[in-house]
Amino acid sequence: MSAPLLTVYESSNTDRLSISAWREMLAEFWSYRELTWRLMSRNFAAQFRQSFLGYLWVILPPVATTIVFALLRQAQIVNVPMAEGAMPYVLFALMGTTVWGFFTQVTITTTHSVAGAGNLVSRIYFPREVLAVSSALNAVINLCIRLVVLALTFALARYVPHWQVVFAPLLLVPLMALAMGLGLLFAPVNTMMDDMGRMLDFAFQFGLFLAPTVYPTPRLADITGKWELALFWIHSLNPVSHFLHAMQSLVETGTFDVTRGLVVSTILSFLALAAGWRFFHICEPLLAERL
């Protein structure tokens, strides 16, 4: 007879950086993959069960934002100049808001995942990462639905992107890593104080305007005023901008420029994921009692 499984609970004394801790974390998460999957399908199935429009709510936010901005631009209330050879504005804005919406949703749902599952967390033990990952995966499904809408809009506009666009989704991987990393960092704090979640909701509303989502980043060569320059720097400091730039250039020119910004952003994103996950894991024993 094999020795029975031994579980030990002690006061937290985890090593932060040891390799074996990482291995344990991954192994534990892997053994609960079934639950992750179940919770994800649960969230997805339950999401719109009591709503009339159902999954239309998934596609509505980016579409509505795009329509409003296209309208404002058409009416010349806002002036968004598009460069020579750029894609039509509607496509640009829909792509921007879709990607930004994905980033937002992953970060926010991950942040809220633990606090929102209070009655589960305070009664049953399972690795809490499961909650974070399943809600992040939910955002991925929503993204897929939105990408279909985006593709249909491209078709409707009869705009054919360069074939290299098939590589664009790869850029969503570091983007998601960044979002999850942030979410995992914020989630434990969010179980203690609600301010965290509220602050995020607030920040992301403004964040939309500080990345090339509904208007392109001003080109350094064209910049005249110091305010335009400031905006340029804000965009450059926002890692999401670099992923968006890369996607936009894949669509418009089929080229992939490995810029310094992109490399730094990618490295930063994966570091954020690693730090976020480790932090989350260390905080795990403290989560239930604060809910």
Add this chain to the structure above:
Amino acid sequence: MSSEPAIRVERLSKKFARSLKKAMAYGLVDIARVAFLPRRARSPQFAARVADAASAPAPAADVAEGLRPSEFWAVRDVSFEVRSGECLGLIGANGAGKSTIFKIMSGIYGPTSGRVEIRGRLSALIEVGAGFHPMLSGRENIYISGAVLGMTTAQIEKKYEQIVDFSGVRDFIDMPVKFYSSGMHVRLGFAVLAYLEPEVLLIDEILAVGDMEFQKKCIDRINEMRQSRMAIALVSHSLYRIESLCHRAVWLDHGKVVLSGPARDVVRAYRDRQILLSADEARAKQGGGAAAVAESPFFTVHRADPLHEDGRADARFAFGETLAIRLAFTAKQRIERPLFNLAFVAAGVRVLETSMLVDGQAPECVEGPGELVVRLPAPRLLPNAYTVELFIRNREGMVDLIDTQTVTHFTITSDGLEAIPQAGPYALGHLMHGNIVHQPYEWDLSRIRQPEEAR
């Protein structure tokens, strides 16, 4: 077979904060401490010193113990073991730390200090039905709950029919649980847990819900699991259940172990304490130190004292010990043949009376101070808190000279209870909880014809 216990709890402690804002602040500090400080700086004492320096000073003893302002120990230095095939009961008042211990054992809370070892798969029946998603059907929720408890889809599928049968909600299995009654919720929840077949099982007072028939089903299932060499720990306020299901018990009070040992001994001591507490409470309610315990235009009753055979005035008696009540009174006028009546009341039930209205004895005449003693030789009163009520009537028994008044209290403890044979599964439950009087009796079983195979 491993000789190691299935559950080992060693010097387990857990603290909580009383105030929500403080809990929030400590939570953030703890996170920062665990995530960023080196190991040696993570001790509770260190945190307490820091918190102490930052805000209003806590008592020095608290700081030494590692408590920050407004923190308290929910569980303190608790140790016990449970081997497979054994059942341990946790008893204690609300807030004694029983549920917290269970939550630590199932990994929901981390311990503040100490250590818990669990050998084998553990499942905990703590508040069943938790984690059901209201919008999804019973069927979908069964699969989710199974997954939460670490089962694979194939394993759940194998058990699915049994679970649905046990729960008795087959007709509603495709309805969102939002529309389930609370009873159905509980049944489904227990059914999922009951068919997991873990090696270690924690049961927290969940059997208080549901109808009688379902409760019986649950108890049967627990008994079945107990026989299959599972280690079980259970929390219950029902001493009956602890006595009948558990081998050993731990009595907790304010997070500390008061007594642990064979279930019978612990239940008995616990029940004794309960009886004494309720007697104290009754005494406090009556208000001690009053000049008189009863007063009327005819009589003042100054004191009523329970007496032991040796004349000691002490309110605690062993089972079967001869007791007496002494009344000290003053008759305010000359009264002929007053009829004294003392009623002995336990748990709101009048158990017996010593009454001159019955026996017809009476002092010929009283006037001024006097004393009267009534003796109960070897009473058959079982352990309980007793109240003594007095009234006095005139010689015809028609007029109250003193209305019914509570005059004193005494308790009968479980000392001497061994005189009653107690080999049955619910002996203490009946003798210390249910019944009030014990009458010796004999069964005559010789007239029962034994069936063939039993001979």
